[in-house]
Amino acid sequence: MISEIDRYAGISSPIHRWDPRFRLISIFALIFSVMLLYNLQLVMIGMIFAIILTCISKIPLSFVLSRMKLVFIFVIPFFIIIPFTVIGDGVEIASFGGITLSYRGIEYVKFAAMIVLKALTAVMLIFPMVGTSRMDITIKALEGLHMPNKLVQMFAFTYRYIFVLDDEFTRMDRSLTSRGFKRQGNLYTLTTISKAIAMLFVNSYERADRVFYAMRSKGYSGTVATLHEFHTRWQDWVNTAVVVGFAVLLQVAATSDTFSAARGFL
Amino acid sequence: MTAKAAAMGAGAAAAIRVHDLNYTYPDGTAALEHVSFEIEKGESVALVGPNGAGKSTLLLHLNGILHSKTSRGAVEILGEPINPKKVHKMPKKIGIVFQDPDDMLFMPLLADDVAFGPINLGIEKDEVKRQVKDSLLRVGLAGYETRVSHHLSGGEKKRAAIATVLSMDPEIIAMDEPTANLDPKSREELIEILRTLKDEGKTLIIITHDVNAIPELADRVIVLEKTVIADGTTREVFADSDMLVAAGLDVPTIMQFFEVLQAFGYPCDVLPLSIDGAVKNLTETIENGSGHLHLHIHKHTHTEVGAVRGKYQHHRTAANCPK
Numbered sequence: 001m002i003s004e005i006d007r008y009a010g011i012s013s014p015i016h017r018w019d020p021r022f023r024l025i026s027i028f029a030l031i032f033s034v035m036l037l038y039n040l041q042l043v044m045i046g047m048i049f050a051i052i053l054t055c056i057s058k059i060p061l062s063f064v065l066s067r068m069k070l071v072f073i074f075v076i077p078f079f080i081i082i083p084f085t086v087i088g089d090g091v092e093i094a095s096f097g098g099i100t101l102s103y104r105g106i107e108y109v110k111f112a113a114m115i116v117l118k119a120l121t122a123v124m125l126i127f128p129m130v131g132t133s134r135m136d137i138t139i140k141a142l143e144g145l146h147m148p149n150k151l152v153q154m155f156a157f158t159y160r161y162i163f164v165l166d167d168e169f170t171r172m173d174r175s176l177t178s179r180g181f182k183r184q185g186n187l188y189t190l191t192t193i194s195k196a197i198a199m200l201f202v203n204s205y206e207r208a209d210r211v212f213y214a215m216r217s218k219g220y221s222g223t224v225a226t227l228h229e230f231h232t233r234w235q236d237w238v239n240t241a242v243v244v245g246f247a248v249l250l251q252v253a254a255t256s257d258t259f260s261a262a263r264g265f266l
Numbered sequence: 267m268t269a270k271a272a273a274m275g276a277g278a279a280a281a282i283r284v285h286d287l288n289y290t291y292p293d294g295t296a297a298l299e300h301v302s303f304e305i306e307k308g309e310s311v312a313l314v315g316p317n318g319a320g321k322s323t324l325l326l327h328l329n330g331i332l333h334s335k336t337s338r339g340a341v342e343i344l345g346e347p348i349n350p351k352k353v354h355k356m357p358k359k360i361g362i363v364f365q366d367p368d369d370m371l372f373m374p375l376l377a378d379d380v381a382f383g384p385i386n387l388g389i390e391k392d393e394v395k396r397q398v399k400d401s402l403l404r405v406g407l408a409g410y411e412t413r414v415s416h417h418l419s420g421g422e423k424k425r426a427a428i429a430t431v432l433s434m435d436p437e438i439i440a441m442d443e444p445t446a447n448l449d450p451k452s453r454e455e456l457i458e459i460l461r462t463l464k465d466e467g468k469t470l471i472i473i474t475h476d477v478n479a480i481p482e483l484a485d486r487v488i489v490l491e492k493t494v495i496a497d498g499t500t501r502e503v504f505a506d507s508d509m510l511v512a513a514g515l516d517v518p519t520i521m522q523f524f525e526v527l528q529a530f531g532y533p534c535d536v537l538p539l540s541i542d543g544a545v546k547n548l549t550e551t552i553e554n555g556s557g558h559l560h561l562h563i564h565k566h567t568h569t570e571v572g573a574v575r576g577k578y579q580h581h582r583t584a585a586n587c588p589k
Contacts, residue, residue, distance in 0.1 A: 006374075134374050135374070136373060136374060136378065160372060167368075207369070210364065210369040211369050211372060213326060213331045213364070213369070214362075214364050214369045214370045214372075215372070215382075216329075216331055216353045216354060217329055217353070217356070217357065217361065217362045217364075218357055218361075218370075218382050218383040218386060218430060218431070218434065219354045219355070219356075219357040219383055219386030219387050219434065220354060220382075220386055221354035221386060223386075225381070225385035225386050226373075226378060226381075226385070227378075227381055227385065227391060227394060227395070
């Protein structure tokens with residue numbers, strides 16, 4: 001079972017109490033700001049801020065880290081790819097086939113580290129951003145922020161159907177296992193799994209249809225149905241000021257000489 | 267068509283009026299062919315038919331979720347033809363309880379699911395909360411507001427799914443196999459809920475394979491196999507056992523048992539459909555027989571019993587059939 005990102009939405013913390021609309025905008029601004037950075041030190045500062053936010057939100061770090069593992073697997077190849085693919089006239093260390101390793105490439109490990117850190121920071125910020133309120137409330141907040149309804153619905157259904165897919169896969173997997181199927185490294189396993197995945201898509205599609213039918217039967221017309229109401233307090237503005245302020249500060253720092261991209265790499 | 271349905275066909279608006287409804291699946295298989303029937307307000311109708319007869323497909327046509335060019339104008343609910351573009355306006359008139367409650371429960375907490383419908387209907391917040399509480403109470407799930415629907419038992423989920431429809435207070439409630447896959451206690455509880463709804467005067471249309479529950483729940487039975495092959499009072503339809511068996515269906519066990527009793531010489535003109543009916547029937551027969559019930563075995567008894575049992579066993583093994 002995939003555990004839901006809003007699993008810890010029920011606990012109480014300053015981030016949980018922060019109006020979701022403000023929270024979404026502020027942290028989104030921060031993610032953007034970190035993404036635009038080209039300086040390792042600044043990205044590291046951003047990362048520390050992200051860790052602090054996550055800690056304040058009281059979402060268990062183990063939960064966050066277990067989710068980030070997957071992202072890490074995706075970004076780790078940068079450490080290998082980037083040093084070998086730098087185009088420039090550095091001193092060559094070794095060359096095999098078309099792949100050359102230069103001193104310049106070794107320097108670029110720092111650059112790879114920055115990309116990896118940026119990705120991890122962004123993913124980590126997702127937790128205080130959407131993990132601190134129930135998904136339907138987050139979706140309502142998006143609606144409250146006047147995000148186009150089509151996008152809100154796409155977001156809502158994508159989220160909803162992840163679990164439909166997961167449910168269907170769990171069922172299929174159980175039925176395969178109970179009939180003696182064991183995953184091995186042979187062609188039979190591959191064909192079985194690929195057939196199962198094809199069936200998974202058909203089943204999920206049909207199930208998704210039924211869920212949608214049920215929603216329509218209950219009067220769903222595209223707007224989010226939840227009784228939650230947003231109340232803005234002065235504290236929301238303070239939180240927003242702190243987070244957005246930090247995002248801006250990162251950008252201001254990036255333009256200064258001390259942390260310029262040029263000093264970092266070029 | 268029943269006399270009752272025919273009589274009101276011309277005048278007052280029926281709760282459900284289906285006239286020459288056709289539907290073909292995208293792969294070309296015909297699902298519904300020339301389906302026509304009318305259901306009056308306050309009627310309680312069981313929709314039976316073998317698997318794949320198009321019962322669920324028909325249900326989805328009743329609020330316009332499924333529709334096609336050929337189905338246009340074929341369905342009228344409370345006197346108004348269905349507009350597939352206004353499906354979200356339909357729940358006030360007709361609520362559908364799906365076969366799989368997991369399809370209906372998709373919000374984080376049960377209360378959110380039950381509130382989903384009324385909120386969509388634009389009902390005011392306090393009223394929604396009241397409706398949620400009330401609906402959960404009616405299905406025997408009072409205090410379940412903050413439960414996670416994923417973790418409920420099968421019986422609770424079925425009842426929860428009904429609550430999500432009750433909260434919209436529709437005039438007509440259509441249900442797809444409400445008593446399927448339930449343990450005897452949950453089944454009994456569910457039948458009780460449906461009976462209460464019936465007594466409240468809701469128009470019910472219930473798809474079911476549970477023939478033993480039909481006499482308690484429905485006044486009328488429609489047999490569907492792509493098209494309507496029988497439509498009449500519960501008694502009329504069950505009396506035509508040849509048609510039912512040909513359609514792969516069954517009559518209530520009690521009815522079969524009394525047919526067997528007839529072979530043993532039990533005097534009975536009208537076969538009882540339910541246990542209640544059986545008690546009444548037995549009481550009357552014994553009272554008429556001055557306190558006694560006379561059964562006997564004559565030379566044709568076992569042939570007759572075999573014939574009765576054989577009638578319903580073309581789709582089962584005849585191993586237990588006494589010859």
